[in-house]
Amino acid sequence: MAEAILQLTDLRKNFGALKATDGVSLDLRAGEIHALIGPNGAGKSTLIHQISGSLTPDGGSIRFLGQDMAGLDMAARARRGLGRSFQISSLAPEFTALRNVMLAVQARQGSSFRFLRPVASDKSLTDPAMAMLERVGLENRANVPAAELSHGERRQLEVAIALALGPKAFLLDEPMAGLGPDGSKRLTGFLDALRHEAPILLVEHDMDAVFALADRISVLVYGRVIATGTVDEIRANPEVRRAYLGDTA
Amino acid sequence: MAVSRETIANGVLALLLLVVPLLAAASGETFYITLATRIVILALAALGLNIALGLGGLVSFGHAAFFGLGGYVAGILATHAFNGEAVLFGLPATTSMPVIWLVAVLLCGLVALPIGVISLRTSGVYFIMITLAFAQMIYYFAVSWPDYGGEDGLSLYVRNTFPGVNTTQPLPYFLICLGVLATAVCLFWLLRGSRFGAALEAARQNTTRLSAVGIAPFRIKLVAFVISAMVTGLAGALFADLNRFVSPSMLSWQMSGELIVLIILGGKGRLFGPIAGAMVYVMFEYALGDITERWQLFLGLVLLGVVLFARGGLLGLVAGRARHG
Known part of the structure; x- marks a missing residue:
């Protein structure tokens, strides 16, 4: 098994009574695309924010290239090789x-x-x-x-x-969001090749893209990872079908 | 490459700034030289603020603190030198401008550092208010410190000296100030085009983006704030020598506001914005100040027009929207 580039262990984040991240453990290994899916409000963005350093977890650890990321801000994490894209484009507009x-x-x-x-x-x-x-x-x-x-x-x-x-790892937050079918298809091809440069943690709503690209998928529901596995395992998982894929699969 | 309209406008402004005082000197109208010197110094002060405000988007409402500190450095050093006393810890006083400038710049940098460290933890309206609060603290300190004139201010008996130049004459002093301003304009231009400038302008547009590529916005902004304060402080020292007088009014919040107005009028972030702003401001003050005490009403109307209809300032009207290559 390939070593983990990025390792989340028992990560927790509460907003008041809401458990936005509830004991999440997952890893990202060299050469893979690990997709993170889940219904709206499952806590995907909260998780991405904790990995990138814009939110501080209440508990658990994030290790990147063997180093604990606690106490490092977003800029420091980016310098260590965490390249992220934003759900809503975040550029210098001028x-x-x-x-x-x-x-x-x-x-x-x-x-x-x-x-x-x-x-x-x-x-x-x-x-x-x-x-x-x-x-x-x-x-x-x-x-x-x-x-x-x-x-x-x-x-x-x-x-x-x-x-x-x-970067040593990509953190891509809905890169397909708002792209037309052609754009989606082109980007899918592009990301497919990109995984060999650095592994990708991919948050994406476009299921066609996810199933085409992902080596592994983790399903997040109410802040918990209810399943992690290959595309086929996830497709076949009854709990996932009930929670998430129910109406599409 | 085609010369942009902004470059042409800048050239015209630079030429005016040089030629008008020379003509005034030739015809013996020294008053106009003093007026031009005032423009140059206010432009320099605003150019300093333009680094923080125009490039970095840091609306400091406390830059009068640095303007006034620079002024007091010139005033205090000159007073002690005149009385033949030491300043502090037996250090000799001086009337040499280059030394005074150096002290003013270093002191302003030292004062701006802690103010920046604290103020930059906030942003937006809070940043405006906290910089104002710091400036007011320094203002009231100056008012209540009797050794250097307190509320009445401090007079310089003679203008300070510059090696090889007779500074008591209006034209040589004007040329010294113009030389300083020209140097500052060049440095501003270099800084804006440099890696630091790119990071600073990115910080203004989108701090998250800057963090996400791995550049910590705080340090970039802090360094910009300190440099900005140093330039404004240097202008303060020149201003004290121009008027041969320093008072707490140089530290007042109205002064901070004036500097912001100069930048908005001229065009924020633009190379010659502060110069255009200072020209218009001083012209209004001179032309309308004779007619009515309430000349600032008319300046206010112009400012209103600029803010509503010409967001790029007066230079923006002439040159069109700023583009980043």
Whole structure:
């Protein structure tokens, strides 16, 4: 069995009386896509926020590359190799697509406390950033401000930024959200190849994509993982069918 | 590459700022040189604030604290030097501008650091209020400290000195101030285009995005706040020498507001925004101030117009929307 890159153990988070995360344990192994599914309100976003560092768990542990992530903020986790995309596109709207990616390249290279050298002509930033835009098929839109990109293009840009970080693991929060069938299909093909660069923890509502991509699936209901397994195991699991897939499977 | 309209507008402003005082000097109208010096110094103060406010989106309502501190550094050092006394711990006082500037810049940086560390834990309206609170603390301290004039302020007997220049003459002093402003404009331009500038502008637009790529927004904002305070402090030292007078009014919240107004008028985040803003402000003050004490009413109307119809400021009207390459 491949070693775990990301390991959650008995993670807990309450909002008042609501147990948003209720003893979640799961892991992400090298080379795999691990999909996290569950009905609305199951606590998927809460879980992602705890992994990425924007929420502090009440209990349990998150280990990434063998290191406990407790006490590290979002920026520190990103520097250690956790590349995330957001459910709702989170970009610098006034920056062009290229400059959005350049920011990630700059962050990966290290210090941002350089005050004099212009970034616009810095090939060590523009070249890798352009390469990432080409990978997601956005090279023709490089000089368009993020705010003027279409919804689908913004999703692509999110992925390009995550790629530019050269992460050790991807945390993708509904990357297909709002994409048309064509866009979904293209992104599915793209993620399929991406897993060999770094494993992906994928939160996704698009079941076609999940079943096409996932090596393993975990099903989250009311803050608990009720099942983890391969696509076939999950499809066959009676508890999952009742809780979640009931009307579609 | 085509020259943008903003670059042309900037060129025109720079030319005006140089040529008008030279013409005034040639025709012996020294008053206009003093007016131009006032524009230059206020522009420098606002340029400092523009780093925090324009680039970083940090609406500091307490930058008068740094403006005033810079002024008091010039006033206090010069007073002690005039009396032939030491300042603190036997350190000699001085009337040399470069030394005064250095002290003013360093002191403002030192004061801005803890203020920034505390204020930057908040954002939005709370940031505005907490920076105001710090500035008011320093204001009341100055008012209640009798050694340096308290409420009445502190007069400088002679303008401080600059190696090789007769600073008591209006034109040489204007040129010194213009040189400082030109340097600051260049540094602002470099900073905005640098990696630090990219991170700072990203922090303004979306702090979560900045964190998600692994750059901690807090440190970026803190450094910007400190640099911003240092530049405004330097302007304060120049202002004290221009008027040969320092008083708590330089530390007042009205002064903080004035600096914000200059930036909004000219165009926030723009290279020449503070300069355009300061020109309009001082012109209004001069042209209408003779006619009515309530000239600020008319400035208010212009500001209202800019805020409602020209969000990019007056430079934005001329040059169009700012684009990030």
